[in-house]
Amino acid sequence: MKTTRVVRIGLFACLTVLGALISFPTPLSVVPVSLQTPCTLSAGFVLGPKDGAISQLLYLLVGAVGLPVFAGQTGGIGVLVGPTAGFLWGFVLSAALTGLLNRFFRPQKVTGIFLCLIAGMLVIYISGAVGLMTVMEYSLIQAIVSGVFPFVLADFIKLLAAAYLINRLGKAKILSAAS
Amino acid sequence: MAMMKNITIGQYIPGESLVHRLDPRTKILATFLFIALLFLVNTFTGYGLSALLLFLIVVLSRIPVKYVLRGIRPLMFIIVLTLCLHFFMTDGRVIFKIWFVKLTYEGLIRGLMMVSRLILLMIGSSLMTLTTSPILLTDGIESLLKPFKVVGVPAHELAMMMTIALRFIPTLVEETEKIMKAQMARGADFESGNIFQRAKSLIPILIPLFVSAFRRADELAIAMEARGYRGGEGRTRFRVLKFTYRDFVALVFVAAFVVVVGIYF
Numbered sequence: 001m002k003t004t005r006v007v008r009i010g011l012f013a014c015l016t017v018l019g020a021l022i023s024f025p026t027p028l029s030v031v032p033v034s035l036q037t038p039c040t041l042s043a044g045f046v047l048g049p050k051d052g053a054i055s056q057l058l059y060l061l062v063g064a065v066g067l068p069v070f071a072g073q074t075g076g077i078g079v080l081v082g083p084t085a086g087f088l089w090g091f092v093l094s095a096a097l098t099g100l101l102n103r104f105f106r107p108q109k110v111t112g113i114f115l116c117l118i119a120g121m122l123v124i125y126i127s128g129a130v131g132l133m134t135v136m137e138y139s140l141i142q143a144i145v146s147g148v149f150p151f152v153l154a155d156f157i158k159l160l161a162a163a164y165l166i167n168r169l170g171k172a173k174i175l176s177a178a179s
Numbered sequence: 180m181a182m183m184k185n186i187t188i189g190q191y192i193p194g195e196s197l198v199h200r201l202d203p204r205t206k207i208l209a210t211f212l213f214i215a216l217l218f219l220v221n222t223f224t225g226y227g228l229s230a231l232l233l234f235l236i237v238v239l240s241r242i243p244v245k246y247v248l249r250g251i252r253p254l255m256f257i258i259v260l261t262l263c264l265h266f267f268m269t270d271g272r273v274i275f276k277i278w279f280v281k282l283t284y285e286g287l288i289r290g291l292m293m294v295s296r297l298i299l300l301m302i303g304s305s306l307m308t309l310t311t312s313p314i315l316l317t318d319g320i321e322s323l324l325k326p327f328k329v330v331g332v333p334a335h336e337l338a339m340m341m342t343i344a345l346r347f348i349p350t351l352v353e354e355t356e357k358i359m360k361a362q363m364a365r366g367a368d369f370e371s372g373n374i375f376q377r378a379k380s381l382i383p384i385l386i387p388l389f390v391s392a393f394r395r396a397d398e399l400a401i402a403m404e405a406r407g408y409r410g411g412e413g414r415t416r417f418r419v420l421k422f423t424y425r426d427f428v429a430l431v432f433v434a435a436f437v438v439v440v441g442i443y444f
Contacts, residue, residue, distance in 0.1 A: 001336045004400040010343030011396040018351050065316040066189025066308030072253040078304030160378035165385050
């Protein structure tokens with residue numbers, strides 16, 4: 001692996017961690033909105049499907065060794081096999097998927113990017129629901145009511161922010177497709 | 180807007196106890212064994228015995244109990260939710276019924292089981308991060324992943340990327356604060372407006388952050404290559420991991436415990 005690639009993936013993982021540390025209070029949800037999801041969703045666009053997925057895997061590893069970078073400032077390997085684990089592993093899948101979608105469709109406009117991101121977000125929801133069903137033995141309905149509904153509105157803002165972000169990054173020529 | 184500093188130390192509490200001095204690889208493997216045990220066990224006796232093992236390790240590690248229990252606090256919400264969902268939404272023998280709310284025997288047992296599993300899982304895994312620094316754990320992960328190189332897992336590269344990520348967190352935190360202040364000085368408003376405006380207001384923070392991170396990345400790559408970095412082949416280390424007889428005894432003990440309790444309970 002070339003040094004530039006190693007360093008870029010490492011720093012993108014670092015950016016995701018940073019996104020997780022910045023949080024805004026919102027009127028829409030009790031949980032403060034963090035910038036981690038926009039970073040995760042843009043990983044595939046910026047680094048490509050494989051490297052984007054690796055950068056998100058690294059984000060999980062940084063959390064696993066004890067840094068409080070997961071939702072609600074939690075960390076530790078337990079979170080990666082705990083009730084919310086499905087969502088976390090979903091980040092890796094979603095980065096790979098959005099990277100692939102970008103490679104095939106090359107969306108330029110905010111709306112096109114937004115649609116690709118919705119596909120990425122759905123992967124996170126599905127994986128999260130499956131996680132809740134296996135770890136906590138919830139039924140499908142229980143998993144959706146507790147793990148998806150409360151977050152849809154706040155996630156909508158994050159998706160929009162991510163779409164604007166990727167659009168601008170494309171203009172700044174730091175997307176994988178541009179280089 | 181909230182931001183945390185000094186996070187790179189993670190949950191680590193420095194100490195000199197027996198558990199602190201174990202090889203990080205021992206602790207990682209033992210944690211995995213313990214997690215496997217929790218998913219194998221399905222009786223209250225089994226959970227009780229697992230809790231006993233944890234208690235023994237906590238005593239040996241001399242970590243104050245309040246730090247150990249702190250790991251459960253963020254889970255309070257999900258614990259209550261799980262109890263409610265299982266208590267009142269499982270079919271079976273009804274214990275009591277008020278209007279349409281009914282508590283069943285099966286739901287009670289299942290809810291309590293899930294919650295015990297969850298609590299033990301969180302305490303068990305936080306013991307590893309409480310007694311080992313993130314950097315040592317990274318070294319441990321690299322060493323444990325080495326055998327998987329044959330199937331294409333880039334063990335050294337992953338560890339290097341992780342070290343870079345850990346190293347640059349404080350730097351980028353500082354950078355972000357500068358960017359936020361600079362944008363606020365130019366009149367940026369992060370906390371009002373409708374959803375579209377709010378989503379857009381994040382852009383002036385993220386774009387400079389991304390651009391500067393990528394500039395930093397390219398400079399770092401050049402600096403590393405100028406100093407002769409060429410991957411993991413033939414690299415010598417400042418910190419060398421040592422697997423001693425203590426690690427062997429600890430690992431065999433945990434493995435034996437997991438096998439016995441996992442099979443019988």
